[in-house]
Amino acid sequence: MTKKNQEYIDNIECMYTCNTCHSHLLSQKDIISRAFQGRDGPAYFVDQVLNIIMGAKEERMLMTGMHTVVDIFCMICQTKLGWKYLYAFEHNQKYKENKCIVERSKIAKEIMW
Numbered sequence: 512m513t514k515k516n517q518e519y520i521d522n523i524e525c526m527y528t529c530n531t532c533h534s535h536l537l538s539q540k541d542i543i544s545r546a547f548q549g550r551d552g553p554a555y556f557v558d559q560v561l562n563i564i565m566g567a568k569e570e571r572m573l574m575t576g577m578h579t580v581v582d583i584f585c586m587i588c589q590t591k592l593g594w595k596y597l598y599a600f601e602h603n604q605k606y607k608e609n610k611c612i613v614e615r616s617k618i619a620k621e622i623m624w
């Protein structure tokens with residue numbers, strides 16, 4: 512794993528940060544859906560997440576079929592945030608590829624004025 516520099520989100524009104532260490536993770540415009548279910552509760556389906564590291568690739572049977580996923584962790588504090596879909600076996604789940612699920616309980620909303 513290569514160590515990346517921490518990235519920052521700016522020029523947006525609303526973003527979400529890691530609940531533990533407050534590093535910047537995603538901006539509101541990256542949220543595709545708020546109606547997803549994580550492992551521990553409600554989750555967001557998002558286009559991209561910054562400042563993460565990825566775990567080992569695995570095939571996981573989810574409610575919507577078989578997917579190849581990796582768990583994603585905060586780069587700074589290593590809290591597990593959710594997972595990323597790398598590959599969907601079901602044709603109607605292809606839209607999830609390269610998108611992430613982020614557990615709502617792991618992130619905090621920050622409003623910048």
Ligand SMILES: [Zn+2]
Nearest residue numbers: 529532585588
């Ligand atoms: Zn963190």
